[in-house]
Structures are given as structure tokens and as C-alpha cells.
Amino acid sequence: MHKMKVIQNKMRLLFFIGSLRAGGKERRLVELLTYLQEKGCYDILILLTSNYIHYESFHSLGINCQVLPKMWKRNDPTVVYQFYKYCKAFKPDLVHSWGQMQSFYTLPTIALEGIPLINSQITSAPPKINIFSISYVLDRLIFKISTVILSNSKAGLKVFSPPMHKSKVIYNGLNFKRFKGLANVWETKKRYGISTPYSVVMVASVSPHKDYNMFLRIARHVTAVRSDITFIAAGAYFKNDPTYHFILEATEDNPNIIFKGDINDVESLVNACDIGMLLSPNGEGISNAILEYMALGKPVIASNKGGTPEIIEHGRGGYLVQDYDEVETIASYVTELIDNVEKRNAFGEVNRKMIFENFSVERMGKSFEQVYQYALSNNLDVLRDTLIDTIDREAIKQ
Structure with missing residues (x-):
């Protein structure tokens, strides 16, 4: 039995996403942040590349949120340096990215500083992907450097085919309080x-x-x-x-x-x-x-x-x-x-x-916490055991 490293101090988590506009992955991140903030054992910084926040509940969380202004409309390389500066100042234990370009922007910092990258860019499952596209090549590079690749569906892992030994499915979680008092x-x-x-x-x-x-x-x-x-x-x-x-x-x-x-x-x-x-x-x-x-x-x-x-x-x-x-x-x-x-x-x-x-937010949140702990444990055997092998065991029983 492998022993997991115990994290004594507050874990410092840096989240990086394009914006918090109305959307599935954005809602999912807000639900996760709400769960983590209520735990009281995390220092959190969220970085955006667009100052658009749809979810009013996010403002009540009191989480430090900064915008990295883009000089170009798309694929702005200046974001790489801005991200690096925030990492040097915040000194995160983990970086958790939520998008292909956001994951790509982190790579120089991840390589230089040796920070584990939790990658949640897989949020879709298209019928097929073009293996000759620039997007596909970017994915291969990002997946190689990521510590853990997360998908919110088994179909997503099948389509994008990241390295299975460091991949995991975590299904969405809902805060059931949202459905009361409608x-x-x-x-x-x-x-x-x-x-x-x-x-x-x-x-x-x-x-x-x-x-x-x-x-x-x-x-x-x-x-x-x-x-x-x-x-x-x-x-x-x-x-x-x-x-x-x-x-x-x-x-x-x-x-x-x-x-x-x-x-x-x-x-x-x-x-x-x-x-x-x-x-x-x-x-x-x-x-x-x-x-x-x-x-x-x-x-x-x-x-x-x-x-x-x-x-x-x-x-x-x-x-x-x-x-x-x-x-x-x-x-x-x-x-x-x-x-x-x-x-x-x-x-x-x-x-x-x-x-x-x-699909409770508690179940989702605990799964993310488990991944964070294992990524910091530096125990590759434990990390491997808790990722791909759990996909079938966690399959939903209809």
C-alpha cells in the first residue's frame, strides 16, 4: 500500500481559463471553486484572458481573480510572459488549466519552474479529429508535459487519446442548492x-x-x-x-x-x-x-x-x-x-x-482533490493506479 504525502499547509492552486462566460466548463469550474473555497484549506488564484464573468455567484467567493490582457485577439504569445510573472509571485503548488490555449500558454513556466500541470482541456467528444491539424500537434505537446489529463467523459478520452497512464475521467458535479427555491x-x-x-x-x-x-x-x-x-x-x-x-x-x-x-x-x-x-x-x-x-x-x-x-x-x-x-x-x-x-x-x-x-458537486470535488494530492505526492505508481484504472470502476450504474 502506497502512502500518500500529507500536505500540511494550505495548498496553493492557480486556475487558468479563458473567461467565465456562460458555458459548460465555466459552470463546472465555478462549482469546483465553490466547493474548494468552502473547504478552507486552499489558497486560490484564478487567471483569465478575457474579463467576462457571467456567474454572479463567483463574485461572492472572494477569490483573487486577475485578467491577463491580450494584445492580439487570438493566440497571443505575450500571455506566456504574463502568466510566468503571476506564477513567480503566487508560487502555486499546482496549475490547473481549462482550455487548449490556456494549457499551451503555461508550458514554458511549467518546464522552467517544475510545477505540476493538471489539464482539464478535454470537455468535448467530437466524432473525429484531424490528426494532421495544428490543433492535434498542440494537443500532443500539451499532453506530454501535463502531469494529469482530465476529461469529463469517457468519450472525450477515447477521441483525443491522451496518454492513458496519466488520464482520468471526472464527471461534472452539480450543487443541488441551485435547484431549491426556484x-x-x-x-x-x-x-x-x-x-x-x-x-x-x-x-x-x-x-x-x-x-x-x-x-x-x-x-x-x-x-x-x-x-x-x-x-x-x-x-x-x-x-x-x-x-x-x-x-x-x-x-x-x-x-x-x-x-x-x-x-x-x-x-x-x-x-x-x-x-x-x-x-x-x-x-x-x-x-x-x-x-x-x-x-x-x-x-x-x-x-x-x-x-x-x-x-x-x-x-x-x-x-x-x-x-x-x-x-x-x-x-x-x-x-x-x-x-x-x-x-x-x-x-x-x-x-x-x-x-x-x-453527479453531486461533493463527489466531483473529492475526485479533484484526490488528483491534486496524488500529483503532489510525486509517487508515479500511486498516480498511475488512481487514474486510468479507476475509469471503469467509476462507470455509472444505470
Whole structure:
């Protein structure tokens, strides 16, 4: 039995992420920071490359947060030196990066200072990756220097194929306090302009990774024959994004198709709806939006890609849709669940149970703490044993 090194003083953790805009990995990091801050045994510094913070709860944590201003819009090499200066001043025990470029920016400092790098850049699981791309080459370099590579899905590890001896899956964790004391359902519907008895929600940022085109096609198909169902979407967007303007045009002449952009009370909106949908043909890791649908007892209709099949079983907690499925097929899933209240409630209860048994923030936080401790132990045998070998043992029992 290997003995783990005991850390006597507060562990100094430096987190590096692009921003805290509304998004899955950003929400996940805020949940982790909340957990770690409540433990009281960590000194934490968070570095951003963009001064955008969507999550109001982050400000209440009292964590030192600094922005590394970028001189160039993308891939700014000056960030490397700025990061180095903060590391020299803060003297972290560990650096925890949350993004490919953020991980890349850390490499000179990691190499010079010998600081362990915990790498959480794998948050998606696309159907395939281009092994001849610059991105792929960057990944190989980053993975080689990282002490531990973390993914939030088994599918993500399979696609990106980092060195298995230092890789681990840590599933997302939810703070269940977020789902208590939500706004009244009818008041929420009124606030968001939902005037129908039933509604379908998609929480997704406007990006090439989310299929808003298909969502709108389904919405138009259903609302053409059903006046009792509203389709509502919410998510971050950029004003100059052509997809955003396409969404606006598609929703302006149909009161039962609504887009609300970036909102602060996602939980209340989801709670007021009957079905959660997420169409992401490029593959999610484990989607926070889907976890929130499930925690609130909603059946899910989602793309059968990435890590989603790890948490949703087709025909049990919802329906997994294929690339070849027609609009009519997916629309029929919607109307079936709306019309069959017993099935809708049964699917929702399966999902709620899954989340509360397997996806607590405490479970996620303890897993991260374990990785931090092992990374500092300098015991490679222990590190290896606690990483890849645990993936199958931690598989969720449906």
C-alpha cells in the first residue's frame, strides 16, 4: 500500500481559463471553486484572458481573480510572459488549466519552474479529429508535459487519446442548492413569454457546436400543427454571429418560438418547461445543460454523440437522436412526450435519480482533490493506479 504525502499547509492552486462566460466548463469550474473555497484549506488564484464573468455567484467567493490582457485577439504569445510573472509571485503548488490555449500558454513556466500541470482541456467528444491539424500537434505537446489529463467523459478520452497512464475521467458535479427555491412556474412562463400549456427548452450557446438550425426546423414543424407547445432557447451569443441573426429572423414571426439569449435564472426556466433538448452533432463531453434538465426531472431529447449516451439511455430517460433522423422523427418524440404524461414523468424520475446519486458537486470535488494530492505526492505508481484504472470502476450504474 502506497502512502500518500500529507500536505500540511494550505495548498496553493492557480486556475487558468479563458473567461467565465456562460458555458459548460465555466459552470463546472465555478462549482469546483465553490466547493474548494468552502473547504478552507486552499489558497486560490484564478487567471483569465478575457474579463467576462457571467456567474454572479463567483463574485461572492472572494477569490483573487486577475485578467491577463491580450494584445492580439487570438493566440497571443505575450500571455506566456504574463502568466510566468503571476506564477513567480503566487508560487502555486499546482496549475490547473481549462482550455487548449490556456494549457499551451503555461508550458514554458511549467518546464522552467517544475510545477505540476493538471489539464482539464478535454470537455468535448467530437466524432473525429484531424490528426494532421495544428490543433492535434498542440494537443500532443500539451499532453506530454501535463502531469494529469482530465476529461469529463469517457468519450472525450477515447477521441483525443491522451496518454492513458496519466488520464482520468471526472464527471461534472452539480450543487443541488441551485435547484431549491426556484421561481414560481407560472410567473417564470409569463416573464419569458410562454403562453402555451407545454414548452420545450434548449439551453445552448450560439456556436457551430450547437445545431440551432435543426432546433428551429423542429420548432416550426411542431408549432405548425400544435398551438399548445412553445419552443424556447437560451444561451450566450455574439452580436455579429450570423447564426444569432438567423435565430432572430426565424423567431420574429412565430410567438411560440422564442430565443432569450444569455439569462441568469436557467434553473427556473428549465423547471417551467416540460422537455429539455440539446442538439449538438459535434459531440458534447458531459453537458451541464443536460445534467440540469435531468436534475429538474425533465425527459431529454439529445444528439447521440460524445458523452451523452453515458448518462441518457434511449427510451428510458429520453430519446437520443441520430444524424440521419428526419425532422418528423424528432418532432414525433416531442409530441409523444407531451401527450403521454406518464412516460414524461417516468423518464424525468429516472433522470432525477441518476443525477442525485452520481453527479453531486461533493463527489466531483473529492475526485479533484484526490488528483491534486496524488500529483503532489510525486509517487508515479500511486498516480498511475488512481487514474486510468479507476475509469471503469467509476462507470455509472444505470
